[in-house]
Amino acid sequence: MAEDPIEELANTTGEVVWVFVEEHGYAVHLLKAVGDHGVQTHGELGKRSQLHHLASGKAILAHLPQERVDEILDGDTLPAKTENTVTDVDELTEELATVRERGYAFNTEETVLGLQTVGAPILKDRRDVVGAVSVCGPATRMQGARLESDIPEALLRTTNQIELQLSY
Template structure:
């Protein structure tokens, strides 16, 4: 994200440190300082402040992100109308398909999972509520991008790029835009092992009365099961039906 002239350097340093603690799944002062190229004394002061404010915890010299962030995240999510309206449909769709079902929104040019549910035969993948993913390599993300103005798509590409996640990831802007045209035409998007090898996904948009995108809804599963008519016809139809229910509930309840 482009830097603004009125940003506060110390605050940005605190967040860089928090992101490093998350990435490393916990770290000491020396490790954080070395990884970020920041003086140990500076890192120590930031960690002490974050600990006193109860945003991180320290266990035997290892600092970790604390549960105070869960409180903030739950507060934010529970204020979102789409979360309350989508959650029952996500659960029902997971039960019906037996697979992993997710709902996501766009924030700062990335996809953010707001709720998920696992069906009886769902495979375990690296998604969880609050996880952020690049938009170009997921069905959810391509569904979101297809609903945005081209100028906004160009802006997101400029900021986040099109990093390759697997050999199937679309990394060329022109190819991605062609794919987005197809998504708009058929009304749903595919992820053909573009973020994780062996995983396919289908996603459909949830659109408000004013025509603006609210969220994207997806079903994902292993390539050994998500194939043929299930991949190309049955799951897309289930997704569009569930998205329509959410849209109606948002408009009239």
């Protein structure tokens, strides 16, 4: 259900678009679409990553029940991928509250230096998170209004389209 919408988003933004799901406390790279200007990163289909440093991972964590978040983060050291990675559980918890309120998350060079990402949850029936979609691109293109409003708006339109297809 997400294939056509993420292809359209990749074409609209020109960037790389990923769909992630949470499995056993990790983000799993499920689906990918590449726009005309998309850059290759370390992401691979089927690859598992910790949730805390991915925009989509934060979007998923922000919408999981608190008990599940506590389970996932319990005893986790939140290792740094770059010097920008949030490694403190309390700081991450505050960020997750903002993500819930705003509807999307940012990764500001937390996974790869020079790469910025916006991620939004895919919610079934407006409450159960089933995955997330992210748009990734070079920090030189992913900045200002493009990063803060244009990409998030396009991303939310895409996740809404996927959500509607899941519901009907």
